[in-house]
Amino acid sequence: MHWxxxxxxxxGFNxxxxxxxxxxGLTRLISVDTTVTGILIxxxxxxxxxVRGKFWGL
Structure with a gap:
């Protein structure tokens, strides 16, 4: 796959x-739920x- x-x-930004x-999250500045949600996003x-870049050629 060509990047x-x-x-x-x-x-890189993500x-x-x-x-x-x-x-x-590890330093407890934000809650565990927020950390998990942020990582999933x-x-x-x-x-x-x-996927978008692969199939749409962007």
Whole structure:
């Protein structure tokens, strides 16, 4: 699979965002429910971005 620059940037941003959410959850600055929800949203956005880029050629 050929990765476009947009896909790489989006995946990098999502991983960075997920890491921030995870660190906030581990330090108890946000609740466990918020951490889990945030991680799930980041994972879903990553999957949608990759599939969309693969099938739509973005």
């Amino acid at each position: 476009t620059r947009l896909q790489k940037a989006a995946l 991983l960075f965002l997920g890491l921030i959410i995870l660190l906030l 980041v994972v879903l956005l990553s999957i949608v971005g990759l």
